[in-house]
Amino acid sequence: MADQTPPVDEMNYEGLAQDALRGVIRAALERAALPEGIPGAHHFYITFVTRAPGVALPPDILAKYPEEMTVVLQHQYWDLAVEPDRFTVMLKFGGLPKVMTVPYAAVTRFYDPSVQFILQFEAPAAAPEPEPEPAPPPPAGDDGPKVVSLDQFRKK
Numbered sequence: 001m002a003d004q005t006p007p008v009d010e011m012n013y014e015g016l017a018q019d020a021l022r023g024v025i026r027a028a029l030e031r032a033a034l035p036e037g038i039p040g041a042h043h044f045y046i047t048f049v050t051r052a053p054g055v056a057l058p059p060d061i062l063a064k065y066p067e068e069m070t071v072v073l074q075h076q077y078w079d080l081a082v083e084p085d086r087f088t089v090m091l092k093f094g095g096l097p098k099v100m101t102v103p104y105a106a107v108t109r110f111y112d113p114s115v116q117f118i119l120q121f122e123a124p125a126a127a128p129e130p131e132p133e134p135a136p137p138p139p140a141g142d143d144g145p146k147v148v149s150l151d152q153f154r155k156k
Helices: 013-032 059-064
Strands: 044-049 068-073 078-082 086-093 096-103 107-112 117-120
Touching: 013 044, 013 078, 013 107, 013 117, 068 086
Parallel strands: none
Antiparallel strands: 044 068, 044 107, 078 086, 086 096, 107 117
16 A cells, blocks of 8 residues: 555646636736725735846846845836736836836746735746857958978979
8 A cells, every 4th residue: 555656636736726827917917907906905016027037127136136036016107008917017216217127937926915915936947048149150261370391392
């Protein structure tokens, strides 16, 4: 009886549940994107992996937050666009507007402190760093070393 292997979850119920809970984030953001904005005292802290596939951040923000960052949506956010698999929003950093796009799959935490509601997710794998460009070949021309045949200097 000890030799029985546990059943394999071929339905991937954990993944299905994670996707369904990310739908809660999407629904909350859809409500926040309405003209009247986020209702009442609600506000959202959204933590995400900055180098996850599909995340688009300005280079200066990515340099400041190379692994993970948390944004707050409360009173000052603009152009919130909610799509089936991601959201885009403009926030101000140091007084300057910055646009960011975040897939729901990159979100690791969603928290609404007004009602103590929290969702936590497994961190997605970060996108691989791009391969460095190979060094360009040396320019063709007369600037390189010259090959000289020694045969011309031999006595015949």
